Amino acid sequence: MQNTTETPQANSTADGKPQGLNNVIDQATAAAHPVIDQFSAKAHDTVNRLASAASHGADNFEVRSEQLSATGVRLSKALRDQVHRRPVTVIGAAIATGFIISWLLKSRVS
Secondary structure (H helix, E strand, C coil): CCCCCCCCCCCCCCCCCCCHHHHHHHHHHHHHHHHHHHHHHEEEEEEEEHHHHHHHHHHHHHHHHHHHHHHHHHHHHHHHHHHCCCCHHHHHHHHHHHHHHHHHHEEEEE
16 A cells, blocks of 8 residues: 655745745744734824824923023012012011911921
8 A cells, every 4th residue: 555645844845944834834924913013003093193292391391491490580680679679578578477386387396
């Protein structure tokens, strides 16, 4: 009787690898390639959106920082002007504030 089944050596490529295994690898690669491309595209889109949001947040932070700095400068100037115009009133307000804070802290401790 003659053996009709093929052995892997009979169905090999020139480099000695079985042709059937190469076909399976090629099919798996072809099937996975669109999924990997789609995943890669979505990952790139997500990274781009995150970078845009971070850039927008940094810009907003810079604008708010400048506004806060300008507000601090304005308040400092207004306070300095007030001290020059009414020094006795400012000193009296500072002393009254000190007494109130001292009284509040003393009542918390007791």
